[in-house]
Amino acid sequence: MNLTDPALLNTYSLYALYSAMAVYALAFIAFAVDLARRSSAVDAIEAADLVEADAAPAAGAAPAGAASAGSTRTLERPALKQPVLSRISARMDNDAALPYGRSSSLRVGVALTVLAWAVHLAATIMRGFAADRVPWANMYEFAMTGTLLIMTVFLIVLIRSDLRFLGTFVTGLVLVLLGIAALQFYVEVAPLPPALQSAWLVIHVFVASLATGMFALGFALSTVQLLQFRRENHVIEGTAAPRGAVASALRLHFLATLPSSATLENLAYRITIIGFILWTFTLMAGSIWAEQAWGRYWGWDTKEVWTFIIWVIYAGYIHARATRGWRGSRSAWLAIIGFSAVMFNFGIVNVFFKGLHAYSGL
Amino acid sequence: MQPKLGVTGWLRWFWRQLTSMRTALFLLLMLAIAAIPGSLVPQRTSDPNGVTQYFVDHPDLAPVLDRVQAFDVYSSAWFSAIYLLLFISLIGCVIPRTKHHFQALRAKPPTTPARLARLSGFTTRDAPAQTDAATAITHARTVLKSSGYRVARFDSAGESSVSAERGYLRETGNLLFHAALVGVLITVGFGGGYGFGGQRVLVEGQTFVNTLLAYDSFNPGRFFDDTTLDPYTLSLDDFAVSYEQQNLQAYGQPIDFTADVTVTPKGDAAEPGVVKVNGPLRTNGTNIYLLGNGYAPTITVTAPDGTVVFSDSVPFLPQDANLTSLGIVKVPDGLSEQLGMIGFFYPTQDKMASGANFSSYPDLEYPLLTLNVYTGDLGLDDGVPTSVYALTTDTLKQQTGGATGVDSIELKPGSSAELPNGLGTVSFVDNDPAASAAGDFSQSVPRFASFDIHHDPTQVWLISFSALVLFGLFTGLLVPRRRVWVKATTRGDGSVHLEYAGLARGDDPALEAAVTAMADRHLKLLNTHQPVVATPEPT
Numbered sequence A: 001m002n003l004t005d006p007a008l009l010n011t012y013s014l015y016a017l018y019s020a021m022a023v024y025a026l027a028f029i030a031f032a033v034d035l036a037r038r039s040s041a042v043d044a045i046e047a048a049d050l051v052e053a054d055a056a057p058a059a060g061a062a063p064a065g066a067a068s069a070g071s072t073r074t075l076e077r078p079a080l081k082q083p084v085l086s087r088i089s090a091r092m093d094n095d096a097a098l099p100y101g102r103s104s105s106l107r108v109g110v111a112l113t114v115l116a117w118a119v120h121l122a123a124t125i126m127r128g129f130a131a132d133r134v135p136w137a138n139m140y141e142f143a144m145t146g147t148l149l150i151m152t153v154f155l156i157v158l159i160r161s162d163l164r165f166l167g168t169f170v171t172g173l174v175l176v177l178l179g180i181a182a183l184q185f186y187v188e189v190a191p192l193p194p195a196l197q198s199a200w201l202v203i204h205v206f207v208a209s210l211a212t213g214m215f216a217l218g219f220a221l222s223t224v225q226l227l228q229f230r231r232e233n234h235v236i237e238g239t240a241a242p243r244g245a246v247a248s249a250l251r252l253h254f255l256a257t258l259p260s261s262a263t264l265e266n267l268a269y270r271i272t273i274i275g276f277i278l279w280t281f282t283l284m285a286g287s288i289w290a291e292q293a294w295g296r297y298w299g300w301d302t303k304e305v306w307t308f309i310i311w312v313i314y315a316g317y318i319h320a321r322a323t324r325g326w327r328g329s330r331s332a333w334l335a336i337i338g339f340s341a342v343m344f345n346f347g348i349v350n351v352f353f354k355g356l357h358a359y360s361g362l
Numbered sequence B: 001m002q003p004k005l006g007v008t009g010w011l012r013w014f015w016r017q018l019t020s021m022r023t024a025l026f027l028l029l030m031l032a033i034a035a036i037p038g039s040l041v042p043q044r045t046s047d048p049n050g051v052t053q054y055f056v057d058h059p060d061l062a063p064v065l066d067r068v069q070a071f072d073v074y075s076s077a078w079f080s081a082i083y084l085l086l087f088i089s090l091i092g093c094v095i096p097r098t099k100h101h102f103q104a105l106r107a108k109p110p111t112t113p114a115r116l117a118r119l120s121g122f123t124t125r126d127a128p129a130q131t132d133a134a135t136a137i138t139h140a141r142t143v144l145k146s147s148g149y150r151v152a153r154f155d156s157a158g159e160s161s162v163s164a165e166r167g168y169l170r171e172t173g174n175l176l177f178h179a180a181l182v183g184v185l186i187t188v189g190f191g192g193g194y195g196f197g198g199q200r201v202l203v204e205g206q207t208f209v210n211t212l213l214a215y216d217s218f219n220p221g222r223f224f225d226d227t228t229l230d231p232y233t234l235s236l237d238d239f240a241v242s243y244e245q246q247n248l249q250a251y252g253q254p255i256d257f258t259a260d261v262t263v264t265p266k267g268d269a270a271e272p273g274v275v276k277v278n279g280p281l282r283t284n285g286t287n288i289y290l291l292g293n294g295y296a297p298t299i300t301v302t303a304p305d306g307t308v309v310f311s312d313s314v315p316f317l318p319q320d321a322n323l324t325s326l327g328i329v330k331v332p333d334g335l336s337e338q339l340g341m342i343g344f345f346y347p348t349q350d351k352m353a354s355g356a357n358f359s360s361y362p363d364l365e366y367p368l369l370t371l372n373v374y375t376g377d378l379g380l381d382d383g384v385p386t387s388v389y390a391l392t393t394d395t396l397k398q399q400t401g402g403a404t405g406v407d408s409i410e411l412k413p414g415s416s417a418e419l420p421n422g423l424g425t426v427s428f429v430d431n432d433p434a435a436s437a438a439g440d441f442s443q444s445v446p447r448f449a450s451f452d453i454h455h456d457p458t459q460v461w462l463i464s465f466s467a468l469v470l471f472g473l474f475t476g477l478l479v480p481r482r483r484v485w486v487k488a489t490t491r492g493d494g495s496v497h498l499e500y501a502g503l504a505r506g507d508d509p510a511l512e513a514a515v516t517a518m519a520d521r522h523l524k525l526l527n528t529h530q531p532v533v534a535t536p537e538p539t
């Protein structure tokens, strides 16, 4: 095997990418199974609650110690039957209404994700060596590196916060993006055109991808936050399960095992502000590069317009969090709109809009 | 009620509304929405040809859009109104906050709350025996001060406490961020006014003097004084290109463009320089950018009596990736009729099945020049400025090519052809006949480069403000601002009970951990000081 042959390296890179996608798909299934199990565990508990409530109306007054023990699998234990209301706790860590430990499918999901990530990394590095430059100079490569960074951000965040429940979303998103990249955007290795021969390609695009990774997680957390908020409202209103609501229709009962909406909101905020700082840097680095390459630092090129729009939306998000009446669900919607704009900028603007950023190589 | 008071009252109400957080948020969202149309409709500043085309494609819609400034979104009245209101709001918001922040910087941390147990990270410890409350708090003060807290101490009978606050940099950073944004806006708004931008096409071997008349086009800023142009000269010595030849997937893709130039400052020695696509040449207060390039075939037109009536290297504008190029030759004088020619240049000529020429490779492998000849009134004498890159053929009679039935003139480097109607001859001059004779055409046709020359005295300001924006953002978002309290209470038995708690001011994920760490450090310090304090007391 001759690893100095670019064509061969590129072929191996493709094999690796498809393998990574296959493993991501398995991880996605494992994560989905975990969510399904959470839902049925919640259903079981709620059914038991009803029976118990009939039998002994006074039961459940003593809050169970198991709820705060947290990390073990507590759902199966009958000790957890507290009154529904007291399950909404304001504490930051592990404040799920029904704490649920790490099921075997969750562990399998994480392990598969790490494996797929390693193969994905190998695919990206091989593409870089095949092209003899950074592997993010056209849409195909940008998607490959961008999704790798989304996954890297996710795995790093997992070390600090238990966001494993986002596994379905993250692997799903990465799978869809990689699928589009491999099927629609694939291009052969080509040398860099003069306009892209710049150190700023390395910095600007890399940081933009990193910011995208942060925004993706922030988006996922904000979405779950909104769903969780609905569930909590139903709980407060006294309807234990949101019958007839979206969560019920989609059988999102697993929400009871996830952190409270307040916790999700704080997590989303923390991750999104890192993304915002990186995006601000992306915007500035882009201007410096534009000055070098095109002789003006800002010209309202379509790509520049959308980078600006995204920046302003997230500035709005940060402001919303500090504005009375906008904390909570409304600011969450801004994070969702912000990430939609990021995806639009990558997927639609690059492909369908006319502009100077014609590097897509399509 | 007096009307005057009413007006001030109303103004004050309006000002309070404008500088409220809710308005700031509303204006930010409006700004995001207002920026969208500019990406859907071509803009005059970034895509003037697109606008022209839009008027052709949508003759009914375009004038309506034009009336609402949809082709000039980012300088439109409505877009400007939004961002100006936003920035007025910002200034009105930042000034009182700055005043308030200065006061906070001088103020003492607030008194310790009576009940710490309700606050974040609340934790308790028992002080080592023999440590009294006052000493414990002295040490707590030391620990907090060494961690960068500002502290205030409160003592009363049987109870001492220290109140500490840190992270003023958070608000400082936030204010700096907003102020620097104003700086960026002002620099961008006025900066353009003091500079200029100009374009100039140079063929290899040509020289340009940095004066107003030498530019092909010149856009001075509002406050720019033409007489301050520094008349240095710029010569294009050589323009080198290289195209991919190894990788068949990307065959013919450009890999490098390099313009070797000589810059001669007025009254100074000449110095060599290089301009590349991503590498502008910064010299004599201007930045020189390489924006385009192409071929400039040298064409000579000779009258029947042998006098040369036209001889020039004419820049041909590239039309596709393989540099099929289009150029115009106008010969108003010296022939029996005015002569216009539309030329196509193919650096590597090939023929389609239909017989039409095309270029199959961008470099000079097999160059060919074709010319369609027109005669008649070129319209140059009407005093209306005409583009050197366009030929208005309405008033002209076509002599070769197209529907005339006469073949277009086709020339290889070094060859000549008779013009129709006995007008004379046209030649395509070869720059390097010796090499061409040996089959190497690579030097046969000169190249041109188009340069953008800019002067912008505010770039340094802009980059400085941007750095401040980024710094302010980092500190404003990531530095935690928090208050921490330590309280020491003497129990009935003389032992000392220690309480610790914190309060986040803004998002602060690490607060609880910080309070615990503080308590641990404090207790460690108390324990190490134990031998000193622990002199046995006679009881």
Ligand code: HEM
Pocket: A315, A318, A319, A321, A322, B018, B019, B020, B021, B024, B028, B086, B087, B089, B090, B091, B093, B094, B173, B174, B175, B177, B178, B181, B472, B473, B475, B476, B477, B506
């Ligand atoms: C160009 C318009 C503006 C932009 C892009 C912008 C952006 C931002 C950003 C990124 C932050 C968080 C960064 C930090 O805390 O250092 C922030 C915070 C803040 N901004 Fe603005 N801002 C703008 C206008 C305004 C205006 C007009 C006001 C006042 C009405 C305002 C008041 C605030 C306040 C109070 C905070 C602190 C929020 C918090 O503590 O979470 N901003 N702004």
